[in-house]
Amino acid sequence: MAKLIKSAESTIILLILLVSLFAVSIPVIAIPTLNSNIDVVWGEKDTVKPVIPRDEIRKLNLTIKYKVDWGGDFAYGALIAYSELGKNALINLKVTDHSPWCTANLGSDVVLTLLTTGLTQSSVFLNLQLRDDAPAFGEGYVKIRASVPIMGFIGGFEKEFTLDFVAGYLPRINANLPEGTTKNIGPLDSAVFPVEISNLGNARTTVFFKIEDIPKGWTAVINDDMTLDENGKFTATLTVKPPRGFGFHDDRQSIMVRLTPARAEDLTNIGKPSFVSVIVQSRGFSTPGFEAIGFIGALAIVMLTIFIIRKRK
CATH class of the missing domain: 2.60.40.10 (Immunoglobulins)
Structure with missing residues (x-):
């Protein structure tokens, strides 16, 4: 029995050695x-x-x-x-x-x-x-x-x-009319609208202003262009004058302004335009040129009075 056990142990040891040698080889x-x-x-x-x-x-x-x-x-x-x-x-x-x-x-x-x-x-x-x-x-x-x-x-x-x-250039502005979009004036007056412009783009931006289709007999003027720094602001002025012909007036018109942003360093790089509109109501009697006539008449009366006084002396 002891011999069998020793034989089995020897066999196991031999197998382990053979497997190890095979793995290494x-x-x-x-x-x-x-x-x-x-x-x-x-x-x-x-x-x-x-x-x-x-x-x-x-x-x-x-x-x-x-x-x-x-x-x-x-x-x-x-x-x-x-x-x-x-x-x-x-x-x-x-x-x-x-x-x-x-x-x-x-x-x-x-x-x-x-x-x-x-x-x-x-x-x-x-x-x-x-x-x-x-x-x-x-x-x-x-x-x-x-x-x-x-x-x-x-x-x-x-x-x-x-x-x-x-990253590209973002041509973006915001336009605001702080005094409203409507004004009532007389035919001899002018309607003045401040237009606040904010540069919301990511670089210096030049804004071009253009008035669209001025009604016949009316006049409207605004700045030509303005360059704003990034996050910059500017206030443009839109001035509108109604017809001033002699007689009674009851005129009402809408004026539209187009604002086009462009990169200041490359004016061909433009964005979509923004638009602002104002309404002007002109009502009243107009006497254009009568101021000069009145002045001449008053001057004539003064001269005539002086002449009469001197003649009496």
Whole structure:
């Protein structure tokens, strides 16, 4: 019995030694060398053109390139086996950081792609929008992390990609009439409307003023143009005069002014115009030229009085 036990122990020890020797003798090349590799690219034309703050949502097409790097025949055979089984690689995408004056959202944060011996490509959209305070022609960025987990013999991967873009100019103003939009005057008077202009854009802005379709017999004038600093304000003056022909007047007309913003450093970079309208009511009797006649008559009376006094002396 003791001999059997000793024989069994010897056999077990021998087996352990044989297994150990076999494990050590396996060539390193027999271990599959497979590693995931991801690249994220985007169209240059999508990022070269400046993104307009507030009004534009830029839709960027991201191309996700995936492949498996392998080394050795055994690794290549393992990759073919994965491919034949229809296995998928699960690519995770995440926006990790971006400029403080923008928002960036991925259309999808997961991409499934087949494991093959070649390169695969998938598309994902990135929606990019800028706030009003984005600096005109300032550089912005979005950081995207792409990762794929370990899949059996295939090693995982993780890398951060930085997408650069340029903020555009926002041509935006606000016009306000602090004294109202209606005035009642006499036919010999002028209606004066202060127009407060605020630059809500993200750079120096020149505002061009133009009066639309002045009614016949009326006159209206306003400043030609004015340049405002970022967040700057200016008060323009609109002056309207009604017809002054002799007789009684009861005239009412609307005057419209168009205000067009443009970047001060490039006046061809213009925005949508704003409009303000005022209404002027002219009512009363007009005696144009009678002031001069009255003056001449008064002067004649004075001269006649002096002449009579001298003649009596």
